[in-house]
Amino acid sequence: MLYREAGDFKTSYPSDSQTFPIRLDRYGYYALLAVAIGVVPFIINDYWANAIVVPFLIYTIAALGLNILIGYCGQLSLRIKGFYLAVATLAAQFFLIWLFTRTGWFFNHSPTGMISAPERTVFGLAVTGPRATAVSAYLICLAFLIALAWLARNLTRGTLGRKWMAIRDMDIAAEIIGVNPLRAKLSAFAVSSFFIGIAGALFFAVYLGAAEAGEAFGIDKSFLVLFMVIIGGLGSIMGSFLGGAFLVIGPVMLKLLLVNQLGWSSDLAAHLEIMIIGALIIVFLILEPHGLTALWRTIKEKLRLWPFPY
């Protein structure tokens, strides 16, 4: 009933290969987008925008980027080639932090290595710096996320994305059918880095406002984004959103529930939060190894048949 497909005929190739083939689904997403652009900016308060929604949007961009690399192109996996690549990437993590905390030019020669974002405006509205309002920060991140999600979706179902997936599924077979592995892998790295670069810039300038490379972009951040991709679902745009929501909004909601609603002490809540989120991750990965997006897919399949399953 919820997903009524009766009468939903496709009469052209473009309509057949669109992103959301089910009409109701499509309208649902359009409505969601309209609410996000047209309604949320008017009702959102500062706390929700700055502390929850903005980091969610930013982390989702980062998860999208990483998903392109490891979900679609299959790099950083435990295959031998990927493994060496993973070690090299890990080394880069430490090298870059070292570089950004050692070389004065990168942190504006500030005595502490702490940099702060200057004010930047879009259409006359401040989006970074202390004068930026919650709504402008929300809207700028939303604009980036919509544009990048659209780009990611279309890249991954086009030639480039199919090449990445061919490399991911079996690199020798892909090479035989004419995919250049070097180009495919390098392009995946390039596109992924582009996404994550945007996420990092937004994270520093819009969300934090001031940052110190070692602390704001340490290895735990890389792992957080990796977990988002794994929990959300490898090789899925939807998964990036779900993973981002789970690991950004989840802990804050838990904190609000335990501390603000139930009145528990904040340190107890913080310890419980680590345990609960950790347990949830394990439970999810055991019950649904393909991530939240596979769970969503199952629900959707069921809803398409409901109330008359066969």
Add this chain to the structure above:
Amino acid sequence: MKITHIAAALAVSMTAAGPVLAETLHFPMFNYRTGPFAPSGIPFADGYQDYLTLVNERDGGIGGVPIRISECETAYNTERGVECYQNIRGDNPLILQPLSTGIVYQIIPRAAEDGIPIHSMGYGRTSAVNGEVFNWTFSYPANYWDGASVLVNHLLDENDGSLDGKKIILLYHNSAYGREAIPTLTHLSERYGFDFQTIAVDSPGQEQGNQWLQIRRERPDYVFLWGWGVMNSVAVQEASNIRFNMNNLYGVWYSGSENDVMPAGAGAHGYRSLAMHGTGRDFPVYEDLQTHVYDRGLAAGAGDQLGSVLYSRGMYAAMLAVEAALTAQKIHGVAAINAAQMRDGMANLVITEERMTELGLGGIGPVFSVSCQNHGGPGQAMIQEWDANAGKWNMITDWIASDRELIMELVQEDSLAYAAENNITPTCMD
């Protein structure tokens, strides 16, 4: 995306349902009772909260208005700190004391915009001493650059006025906090002709084998320790392992608590550190705390930190905050002050020996008064030495003054650069 909107809808209902508390003074606490820095965060939080509880229980609040305490757990993580700040900023907070240099850096521009005063007592952005640029940030009674200078002045005393040819190594926490002292020490090394080197320890600092190997190779005359949390105790342990003369190992005031020396046992005997305030349970205020707080079961945390260095620091910070609120009430003639009035109270705060004695905290801190040009207090500190046999810190000097001329010069340079970067015209608020 869907979750976002459910969350947003929930938010609206939750804020609407929030309790309306009239006529209280909101003192938010940004604690860290979890994570690798919890050993340092817990005693401070306990001391801060116990003193505020005492004021509530004994005096019925400040000027008759009860204090409302709210807690937010930051785990010494700047992102969580930002979240905490967003959570309380609409709730009339009077004073922010996050006990984290990283978080202070994040909230300085925001709090100035929102009009909420910050008291970063002996931490945070040192150049915030210049109140003309940083109207809303206070760092009295001393800052990191003072600390570095006091250490050098103390060593000058010990070495008959000359450090020529001596070698000093700074072992620092590789973060904004740890790097704060480097510019001052570099300047001082040029002035006094000592050889100055820096060695970084990445956070949290549980592994320092390499660093101490390097120290052993370099054979420095003195090592300055600029650490926090678990890094301190590891450093003290490593120093005692390589049989470094503990009298020549000096910590900043954030490296001089019981937690930092206890794990090394007898090996830590003779370790010295800066002290920005007195410590121990000899203050008469503990009698009041006993009757009004501990005996009524109102003590914060496990109640096992009483009299420790960081507990005393939390208590001292709370005392200064309460005194600033009293000053604000006097200036404005209202009991239920707001954040802007609290700022005026901090900007005109005067701490005298008589007042500290009256509060049962005689001699806990230096005598000082705050002015618009100097939000940083007198910049004095004492040196304390750990007696491992008695298990207590002994003050081995009186208050030592820092080289204020040099520090104010550096403060001007850095604060004016910040002002230019952020389009601030330096001016006093009052």
